[in-house]
Amino acid sequence: SYELTQPPSVSVSPGQTASITCSGDKLGDKYACWYQQKPGQSPILVIYQDSKRPSGIPERFSGSNSGNTATLTISGTQAMDEADYYCQAWDSSSYVFGTGTKVTVL
Amino acid sequence: QVQLQESGPGLVKPSETLSLTCAVSGYSISSGYYWGWIRQPPGMGLEWIGSLHHSGSTYYNPSLKSRVTISVDTSKNQFSLKLSSVTAADTAVYYCAKDGGVVVVTAIHYFDYWGQGTLVTVSS
Numbered sequence: 001s002y003e004l005t006q007p008p009s010v011s012v013s014p015g016q017t018a019s020i021t022c023s024g025d026k027l028g029d030k031y032a033c034w035y036q037q038k039p040g041q042s043p044i045l046v047i048y049q050d051s052k053r054p055s056g057i058p059e060r061f062s063g064s065n066s067g068n069t070a071t072l073t074i075s076g077t078q079a080m081d082e083a084d085y086y087c088q089a090w091d092s093s094s095y096v097f098g099t100g101t102k103v104t105v106l
Numbered sequence: 107q108v109q110l111q112e113s114g115p116g117l118v119k120p121s122e123t124l125s126l127t128c129a130v131s132g133y134s135i136s137s138g139y140y141w142g143w144i145r146q147p148p149g150m151g152l153e154w155i156g157s158l159h160h161s162g163s164t165y166y167n168p169s170l171k172s173r174v175t176i177s178v179d180t181s182k183n184q185f186s187l188k189l190s191s192v193t194a195a196d197t198a199v200y201y202c203a204k205d206g207g208v209v210v211v212t213a214i215h216y217f218d219y220w221g222q223g224t225l226v227t228v229s230s
Contacts, residue, residue: 002195006183035152042201042220043152077196086152090207090215093165095142095154 002091004098011104017058018074020101022087025068030089034063038083046085047072079105108132110202110221118228124160124189128202128221129182135164136160136180140205142217157205158185158197167218178197193229199223 004024014020022032031051033042045054047063050070060075070089074081082105087098114126128141135141142157156166156176165172170189178185189196195203 029212031216035217037133041216042223044215044220045206045218048206048216048218054218088152088216090213094167095144095157095165095217097144097152097154100151 002089002094002096004056004083004087004089004096006098006101007088008099009102009104010027011089011106012077013106014079015076018081018103020072020074020085020087022070022072022098023068024089025071025097027064027068027070027089030065030091032063032087032089034061034070035086035088036081036083037086043086049061062100065081077103077105081105108219110204112200112202112220112221112224114200114224114226116225116227117191118226119230120148120193120228121191122198124192124226124228126187126189126202126224126226127184128186129184130204133204134180134182134186135178136197138175138209140165140207140209140215141178141185142203142205144201144203144220145196146201146215147195147198154158155189157185157198196215197226197228208222219226 034047037043050065051063143155158164175188203217204219207214
């Protein structure tokens with residue numbers, strides 16, 4: 001079965017840029033999306049179709065996808081961005097979620 | 107604004123069947139899109155369970171397929187999940203969600219609206 005691997009944790013200082021990677025075989029040939037989940041809350045879609053932002057998502061969230069890696073970038077990270085982030089792709093008629101990354105804003 | 111609300115028992119006994127319903131408001135399921143179930147064990151990541159289209163088309167996670175049934179009731183604008191022969195490993199928060207992908211473009215699937223989730227504990 002298809003697997004998506006993310007780093008368990010990423011730390012970033014306020015105002016700096018956080019990059020979260022999502023690795024999978026030929027992921028660049030598929031569409032990736034990203035979710036943000038804060039403790040006790042439902043996931044929120046922050047990026048879809050590799051790089052599109054849903055309405056209401058701040059411009060500091062951006063995405064890219066090429067080769068075997070999709071990347072979620074948070075520019076000018078704010079304390080409110082501290083959360084778990086999951087990538088997701090579609091493969092062989094299945095939705096596949098990444099392992100998740102905890103972003104800590106120090 | 108699309109809203110989804112899960113409902114069902116919060117406690118299920120081992121070997122029994124877990125049953126949940128997702129009520130949708132703000133959009134008619136019959137109008138299109140896929141609708142899905144996702145779960146998250148305590149302290150762990152997200153796991154897709156299965157999805158369906160009002161036409162009857164369904165997709166199931168291969169690892170759960172033998173125990174899962176997802177169905178739709180368009181008259182009530184809701185869809186349901188049944189997971190049989192549950193064990194403690196099925197204890198999780200269960201979410202229902204709407205797939206925002208355009209159905210005709212089969213490679214684009216993502217969940218743009220989520221319910222608040224409901225915790226189901228499997229215990230005797």
